[in-house]
Amino acid sequence: MLFNTFTFAWFFPLVFVLYWLLQKKDLKWQNGLLIVASYYFYACWNWKFLFLLIFSTALDYASGIQIEKSTSEKKRKFWFWLSILINLGFLGVFKYYNFFVDSLVELFASFGVSLHLATLQVLLPVGISFYTFHGLSYVIDIYKRRIAAERDFVVYSLFVSYFPLLVAGPIERATHLLPQLKQKRIFTYEQGVSGLRQILWGLFKKIVIADTCAQYANPIFNNPEAYSGSTLFMGALFFTFQIYGDFSGYSDIALGTSRLLGIELLKNFSFPYFSRDIAEFWRRWHISLSTWFKDYVYIPLGGSQGGRWMQIRNTFIIFLVSGFWHGANWTFIAWGFLNALYFLPLLLTNKNRSHVEIVANHSMFPSFKEIIGMGITFLLTVFAWIFFRAPSVSDALYFIQKICSKSVLQWPTVRPTFLIVLLLFFVLVEWWGRKGNFALEKLWVKQSRILRWSLYLLLLVLLFLFQGEPETFIYFQF
Template identity: 70%
Template sequence: MLFNSINFAIFLPIVFLLYWFVTKNNLKFQNILLLVASYYFYACWDFRFLFLLIFSTLLDYYSGIKIENSSSEKNRKFWFWLSIGINLGFLGVFKYYNFFVDSIKDVVFLFGHKIDLWTIKVILPVGISFYTFHGLSYVIDIYKKRIPVETNFINYATFVCYFPLLVAGPIERATHLLPQIKKKRTFNYAQAVDGLRQILWGLFKKIVIADNCAEYANLIFNNSDDYSGSTLIMGALFFTFQIYGDFSGYSDIALGTSRLFGMELLKNFNFPYFSRDIAEFWRRWHISLSSWFKDYLYIPLGGSVGGLKLKIRNTFIIFLVSGFWHGANWTFIVWGALNALYFLPLLLSNTNRNYMKIVAYDSNLPSFKELVSIIITFSLTVFAWIFFRANSLTHAITYIKDIFTSKLIALPEVRPTFVIVLVAIFILIEWIGRRNNYALEKMFTEKSVFVRWSFYFVLLFAIFIFSTKEQEFIYFQF
């Protein structure tokens, strides 16, 4: 079920009314309702993979209990590695098996041989990377004795399968979400209104910005041989705003939806395109994944505590794994490696934590130095996104090569004025609201009701106009 679908527009109010008016604030019934609703939400995509989700949930739930109750370290390790192995095994088979097989065949072919290896033909279970990481973090935290085991299956299953975040995040931690699931919740009008406002902004990002940019990004990337260098740059820019509007829009809808049910999810985006260096960008982009890798991979590897070689090694590992997490294609690995190269000078000069506060926090406009830093960082990000979007490494390299060899200075053949204006307005709204949790949070709240609601109706009208076709979110494929 898509957030930007009629089905969800019907589903959400029904669950909301049952949650607050039928369960009568009974915590047990509320959690059962959320779990059933979450299973239905997932089954609407493909009910067959619901059994995989339930199995993964049962595995981690039972493993957590066995780890907690084991009297010997040997048994604790057995259940820990059993859970880790099976979870990563499922992820490897569904997401990476064919990639490794094809890569082996390509390497063997380079040496003049040809082999036939069996590949699997199965669609990737939507959201598998996200709910697998929910379970992994829980089991790791139990094993490391950071949290107590959850013995109530309904509570644990709701944490893993909570429908606002089930398909594309944010990647939650048991330390953050489970206590909220176990705590009695009462309806908070201000929280619910704020949730609706964030849902509105998320839908605008997805339907008005991302989907319009996607039309031209797809046109240019899929026919890149036919266009000039300036048009290829436009294609990269369109994709840059497509992926941001698409993924941060999903996160906004997820966070807003969760607020309707009295729970707060982890913030996943914090105006990343206003970053002044790549380190700041990665503190503001897909925050839940970056922090997950930092806590469960980077720090266990030694983080930045050791010598220079260890710091460089760990930096490349975390970025390469992050790239590989996104998909089974060499383009994602190169994208991760490229971001590691961007990050390396900041790490070596110990300037990777220079910018902890949003740009121009105490002023309306950035300084000249800040503006230049933002433009440079944004340009590096746009360049890296070419690898992320391209169908293959060959496509990405050809795309970049054609930028610098074919009419770079000429006007782009594809320059939809209306979409460019929409993106410009979007950037302006994001800039004005950059000090808040999301751009719309406090916008016009001090103005009259007429002004505020006029603005909301303009957004709703734009969403209605452009919602003629339901388009999946990009991160469904991850």
């Protein structure tokens, strides 16, 4: 089930009404309803993989209890590694098996040796990377004695399968979400209005911005030979806004939907394209994944506590692993490697924490220095996204080579004026609302009601005009 479909448009209101009608009953009734709704939500995609989700949930639930109650370190390690290896094993088989087989065949072929290895003809279970990481962090935190094992199977099942975040995050932590699932939720008007605002902005990002950009980016990336360097650059720009509108739009809808149910999820985006350097970009893009890798990979490796070479090593490891998490393709590894190279000068000069607050936090307009920093960071990000989007590394290199050719001076053959106007409008609204958790959170709330409702009406009209065949979210494939 997709957020941007009529199916979800009847599904969520029904869940919302039943959920709050059950408020006066025991909390387990509300949690039970959310589990049923979550399993139905997931089963609408492919009911067969629902059993994999349930098995993964049961495995981590049982492992967590066994780790906590085991008196010997040997038993603790046994249950810990049992959970880790099975979870990573499922992820490896479904997501990476074919990649390793194909890479091995190509490697031997380069030496003139022909291998005949079978690949798996199976769908990638949607959301497997996300709910696997939920379970991994939970088990690791119990093993490290940071949290106690959850004894209520209903509560733990909901933690893993909660439908707003089930298939594309944010990647939640047990320390943040589990306590909310165990306490009484109260619906407030302010919370409801905030949730609706965030859902509206998320739908606008996805349907109007991302899906429209995709109509131009996809043909350009699928057939780069037919276009000039300037047009390819336009395609890269369109994809840059497509992936941001698509993924941050999903996160906005997820957070807004959950807020209507009285549950706050982790913030996943914080206006990343207004970043003044790559370090700031990665503190603002896919925040839940970046912090997950920092806490469970980077810091255990030594983080920034060791010598300079250890810091460099850990930086490259974290970016390469992050790239590989996104998909079984060398393009994602190249994308991660490129971002590590971007990050390296900031690390070596100890400037990777230079920009913590949002740009122009105390003024309406950025300084000239901030404009230059944002421009350079944005162009570096556009360049890196080419590897993320291209089918192969060779395709990405061809794409970049053509952008760097004389044809980049030609007038682009693809230049949709209406889309460019939409993107300018989008950037302006994001800029005006950059001090909130999302663009519409505080925008004109204390100013003119007419201006605020005019904006809402405009967004609704644009949603109606651009509503077509629902497009899946990009991060569903990860």
